[in-house]
Amino acid sequence: xxxxxxxxxxxxxxxxxxxxxxxxxxxxxxxxxxxxxxxxxxxxxxxxxxxxxxxxxxxxxxxxxxxxxxxxxxxxxxxxxxxxxxxxxxxxxxxxxxxxxxxxxxxxxxxxxxxxxxxxx
Amino acid sequence: xxxxxxxxxxxxxxxxxxxxxxxxxxxxxxxxxxxxxxxxxxxxxxxxxxxxxxxxxxxxxxxxxxxxxxxxxxxxxxxxxxxxxxxxxxxxxxxxxxxxxxxxxxxxxxxxxxxxxxxxxxxxxxxxxxxxxxxxxxxxxxxxxxxxxxxxxxxxxxxxxx
Numbered sequence: 001x002x003x004x005x006x007x008x009x010x011x012x013x014x015x016x017x018x019x020x021x022x023x024x025x026x027x028x029x030x031x032x033x034x035x036x037x038x039x040x041x042x043x044x045x046x047x048x049x050x051x052x053x054x055x056x057x058x059x060x061x062x063x064x065x066x067x068x069x070x071x072x073x074x075x076x077x078x079x080x081x082x083x084x085x086x087x088x089x090x091x092x093x094x095x096x097x098x099x100x101x102x103x104x105x106x107x108x109x110x111x112x113x114x115x116x117x118x119x120x121x
Numbered sequence: 122x123x124x125x126x127x128x129x130x131x132x133x134x135x136x137x138x139x140x141x142x143x144x145x146x147x148x149x150x151x152x153x154x155x156x157x158x159x160x161x162x163x164x165x166x167x168x169x170x171x172x173x174x175x176x177x178x179x180x181x182x183x184x185x186x187x188x189x190x191x192x193x194x195x196x197x198x199x200x201x202x203x204x205x206x207x208x209x210x211x212x213x214x215x216x217x218x219x220x221x222x223x224x225x226x227x228x229x230x231x232x233x234x235x236x237x238x239x240x241x242x243x244x245x246x247x248x249x250x251x252x253x254x255x256x257x258x259x260x261x262x263x264x265x266x267x268x269x270x271x272x273x274x275x276x277x278x279x280x281x282x283x
Contacts, residue, residue, distance in 0.1 A: 105142050
């Protein structure tokens, strides 16, 4: 089996599993902040906050921009709800098609077996 | 029991759909390459669209065209065809900026076939906009059950003309 782990959606949910990161998103919903600002707000080390921001950035939920020595964070382009809705609709279409394809495939197989039996005689 | 259809976004412009079928690859491949079979499952009744004609010339460079009522059509060209294993085609109806590439692979194991389909769009915007076709299925999805019963009842029927 092929497994597509580590997708963007997985990354989004992983990013949201942490209370600090959810808090960071809430803050960034109000304004842009530097990593230093965020570290201070959440009473964390700069390194600790940088790790959280990296996770959020990897998931596409946050973008950062370095101007001089300051890295500014803002909300990323991805909206999780839209993402889930899009995939849901897309899956619905394909699940419907493939359930029908099952019928066609089953029918082809039955025909094949019937023909094989006829040849065997 | 139905097998599960999974959909995942591999990136902002690529979607991957996977599904296992309880049949050898050559059987599943056949259902993707013969128009009279393809049209039976490509347009679920729940989409509420009627297919007026479908032409498929399944070979490298060959064209396909599905025409629906109200002037809607899907068309493009096959760019790779490997029997029982792989088909690649372009989707050209949206114009150059929206043209996506569909890759379908058939991987047989123990008499079952793992189908992996990728749809690669030229941009994130093109992918987001493509949700339109799926919209049609949303509200009329319950009609699917009806169709399955109907198809089940007409099993073993000969090929239906396009």
